[in-house]
Amino acid sequence: MSNKLAILSTVFFVFCVADYAQAQRRPVVEPKAERGGIDLEWVGPNLRRVSPVGRSPYELWFQENKANMPTFEGLVIDDARTEPLEYWEDMGVNGLYIKMADYQITDGWILEIPPKGKTKKKRHLYEAGMYFFGGPGHIVIQQEGNRPQRVEFGYRTLYSIPLNVEYQIFNDSDEAIRLVAVTSFPFTLNSFNNEEFALNNPFAFRDRYNTEEDYMTMSEHTGQNDTVTNLVEDALEFELDSYDHRGKGTTNMHWKMSGNSVIDMHVSEMPAGAYKRAHRHSSDAFILLTSGEGYSLTWPEGRYKDRVRVDWHEGTIFVPPIFWYHQHLNPHPTDSARYLAINAPPIVVNLGLRFNNQLDEDLPEIVAEFEAEVLKRREEYMRNAE
Secondary structure, eight states: OHHHHHHHHHHHHHHHHHHHHHHTTSOOOSOGGGGTTOOEEEEETTEEEEOOTTTSHHHHHHHHHGGGSOEEEESEESOTTTOOOEEETTTTEEEEEEEETTOSSOEEEEEEEOTTOBOOOBOOSSOEEEEEESOOEEEEEEOTTSOOEEEEEOTTOEEEEOTTOEEEEEEOSSSOEEEEEEEOHHHHHHHHOOHHHHHSOOOOOTTTOSOOTTTTTOEEEEETTEEEESEESOTTTSOOEEOGGGSTTOEEEEEEOTTOSSOEEEEEEEOTTEEOOOEEESSOEEEEEEEOOEEEEEEOTTOGGGOEEEEEOTTOEEOOOTTOEEEEEEOOSSOOEEEEEEEOHHHHHHTTOOOEEEOSSOOHHHHHHHHHHHHHHHHHHHHHHO
16 A cells, blocks of 8 residues: 555656646746736746836837837848838838837838938937948948048948947939848837937947048958958858858858947858757847848747748848747758848847857757758759759
């Protein structure tokens, strides 16, 4: 009898432990009253994240202002080159304000400048990285008290406006130009909780930009995968360094531009039939595809069955939610694929809040799905070549 009781007790204990472990992987179901009205999100077996939705200064600003501008909320924009836009009074051109996931450090814009047209003049106390679809065009930047300086851009140019410098973007071509911008406005607003401070601040950051003669030409490769520069004329042609850590045969380059301390810009390339390893991090990441065709996956830890698949091509924008695993895969038989990531690791690192890890052992489901995609696309390629 005692043996039977011992066995039953052991089974009951194992069942309770297994049930608890499973509960750690479920979405939060605790009543708000028991949590002081705070929304919690499971991002790991023993890790919960406090949701900022509905409570941060940026979230409150967005709810108050979204009726005054064209907006997008979500995880994926299929093609920034063709996404429908509306007139945006603050910018003076057609555009779209992009609020991705529940990001609190970065936001985005898509702007379309008509032939021979221009945006309104802007100046703001937040960083902004820009990628251009079309050209030629130019940007006039002016540090307070200094002469204006002209920055030329073309198709696939990558540039970052110096912090709190007045600027205006001009289209010199006979066709419309689109640009995708990622900014650190949410971080500035969440830090100071004052829009006027972000948009009408007279301070000049001359240590970042002071109308230097070599501003447009300086470029220094400072180490593996790192370059300090202020302009990348063609982000698709720029030579990248090897980055086997994230996937065999892949390459990468980070650009430190305009003295930025919040946002980072880097481009990664996957050769045909290769992929990046699944990884996650505690900072925002806007991902813009600049070439190739493939797909990406993103999922919360322990819930691969709930994954989101994004099939992409040039112009696709998507984001992984905070601390979700994400993986980029290029099953094309002949063509490489590049993507631009504008994200926020510098400020998160400086605050001591950068957490990241990588799955060095691929999930079997990912490998099987990728091999099937490679086979399918190879067969399609061969049929089209006949």
